[in-house]
Amino acid sequence: MTDWQAALLGVVQGVTEFLPISSTAHLRIVPALAGWGDPGAAFTAVSQWGTFLAAVAYFRRDLAAILFGASTTVAGEGQAGRRLLLPIVLGTLPIVAGGVLFKRQIESDLRSLYVVGSSMILFGLLLLWAEMRRRGERGIESVTLADGLAVGIGQALALIPGASRSGTTITAALAVGLERATAARFSFLLSLPAVFLAGAKELFDEWHAISAAGMGRPLVVATVAAFLAGLASIDWLIRYLRRRPTHAFVAYRIVVGAAILALALAGRIR
Incomplete structure (x- = not known):
């Protein structure tokens, strides 16, 4: 893989x-359309450290509030505080369990373009569906343990390739009554x-293979x-969701999903 290919995949x-x-x-269809081949689940997981660091940088004040009880949050919408720590911990458990139980399927069978x-x-x-039935306008200060678990179950569903971690967690957050920008922020x-x-796990497991393959x-x-x-994506999405619903993303998903299935059935991408 060349540097410019890696940069494009990173973007x-x-x-x-x-x-x-x-x-x-x-990350499946761009390389497939370009004829580069699937970069693999390990590449995706390790390069996600970039998005992890972006979220840490963007939400640094929220994280300070959660971990140390600081009083100022990034969005200026009230103190998130340490009370969010338990919902986040509880919400992390489903995806950890799912990742351990279904690791082989996630890295092989479920990466099928049909899936x-x-x-x-x-x-x-x-x-x-979640957007249409949305009734609540709850803010970040109202997040409960039950909300954390519900959104965490949504996050576990994102182990299915194509589901989208932000998509499933925002869906779950809207379903429990959080307002859109808060849903994205908690997600x-x-x-x-x-x-x-x-x-961390993929880097540890695959380090020798990554080094050997250059x-x-x-x-x-x-x-x-x-x-x-x-960084740019987080800022844009939160601003967007303060003003608009998620309908454009729904339409995009349906069109792209249908295109993937059509191209896969026609043998144009593999």
């Missing part, structure tokens, strides 16, 4: 990790432990690109 990772349109789907395309459509429709905070653990430099390039693109 794709950074933008699509936070938008509810599935980074995994795009990716179908998940894009199905979970897009679920996001539409990203909840993702931090899981992304850190997944990236993937160290491309991974660094991809991670830096993902960090920069991720």
